Amino acid sequence: MNSNSDKEYIDAKVEGYDARLAALSSTIDTRFGAVDARFAATDAKLEAIIAMMVEMRAALEAKIESAFERATSQMVKWMVGVLAAGITIVVTVMTFVLNNAIPKAQPPAPLVAPAAAVPALIIQVTPQGVSVLPATPVPAAPPPKP
Numbered sequence: 001m002n003s004n005s006d007k008e009y010i011d012a013k014v015e016g017y018d019a020r021l022a023a024l025s026s027t028i029d030t031r032f033g034a035v036d037a038r039f040a041a042t043d044a045k046l047e048a049i050i051a052m053m054v055e056m057r058a059a060l061e062a063k064i065e066s067a068f069e070r071a072t073s074q075m076v077k078w079m080v081g082v083l084a085a086g087i088t089i090v091v092t093v094m095t096f097v098l099n100n101a102i103p104k105a106q107p108p109a110p111l112v113a114p115a116a117a118v119p120a121l122i123i124q125v126t127p128q129g130v131s132v133l134p135a136t137p138v139p140a141a142p143p144p145k146p
Helices: 003-100
Strands: none
Touching: none
């Protein structure tokens, strides 16, 4: 073989490979075009999902914010109520302790002696139909001797 015929042989083989590579390249470009179209559709779907998730997050944040405000106001109400109840209990207990723990002072003694106790007056009614005899007089005591 001579170098010219080898060159022509190699050139002929390379041209065959070039034609195959061009056909393969166009096939690959066509398939990648289809894949790119699928990715574009998938990207559009993902963008829609992301937009929906952003909206849901904003709505969730608004709900959490309102729930947090409500919980804060309820907590403040309970704290004020417990504080008022605690103060009331402390004042009540202290009042009770101060009124009952310290003995009360005795009233001062009167300047005038109290009168002798008067015996109770007893009234006795006789039963009906019963006669009561008068009591016999007691003899008078003899006068004392000088």
